[in-house]
Amino acid sequence: MPRRDLVARRSPGRRWTRRIAGLLATVAMFAVGAAAASMILSPAEDEVAANTAPEKRAAKERRGGDPDERREVARAEAKGERRSGPTRKQRRQERAAVAEVRAAGYEPVELAAYRRAQTLRVLVGRPREGTTPGLKAFFFVRGRYIGNDALSSSMQLDVAAQRDREITLAYGLFVAGDRPCCPSGGEAEVRFRWTGGELRPRDEIPADLARKPLGVT
Secondary structure (H helix, E strand, O other): OOOOOOOOOOOHHHHHHHHHHHHHHHHHHHHHHHHHHHHHHOOOHHHHHHHHHHHHHHHHHHOOOOHHHHHHHHHHHHOOOOOOOOOHHHHHHHHHHHHHHHHOOEEEOOHHHOOOOOOEEEEEEEEOOOOOOOEEEEEEEOOEEEEEOOOOOEOOEEEEEEOOOEEEEEEEOOOOOOOOOOOOOOEEEEEEEEOOOOEEEOOOOOOHHHHOOOOOO
16 A cells, blocks of 8 residues: 555646546537538538429529520510510501501591401591591501502491401492491401402402492492
8 A cells, every 4th residue: 555645646727627628528529420410411412402403493484584585475475475465566556557547537436446466457447527438447467558448438347357367347238229327238248368468358349339328429
């Protein structure tokens, strides 16, 4: 048994130093373990990219897609395919069509007959003051005026049907003794089609005497 006077007494400072060192070692071990666990549990970068790719695509679609897709949408809207309302160009073309009818001494009967999204468009005009009585159809290809249905006017004329390049007009037919208001000879429908180079009637246009009563020039 060693003598008490030969046993080295440990100072309180050394004991606290060892305790702190042990505590720091324990903390370091926990930190290393946590880092290893996070590496095991975290997905790889390529997996993260794969998972987020659909979200990025969805966000891109919400923004309207790439520039080429946005240009396609703009072109479709310019043709009236995606928009419910008219484009600025179509409104400008409609105003020009109305001005053309008025310059000829007529006033549009109704603007609803003018279909802005069609290739072939029409306005039926009634005479203004000082103009020969009777109605005329004014045809337009987009914004360009291409002519009338006939050289002379008709006392009763309506738009019966419309397609993109074909418009059907309905003429009231007069017989001897009819008053200008009331044709009794029935009705004749004539289809006018835009061929790409000219406006061509697909049916026979009634004669002047059938489209107006006697005594009306």
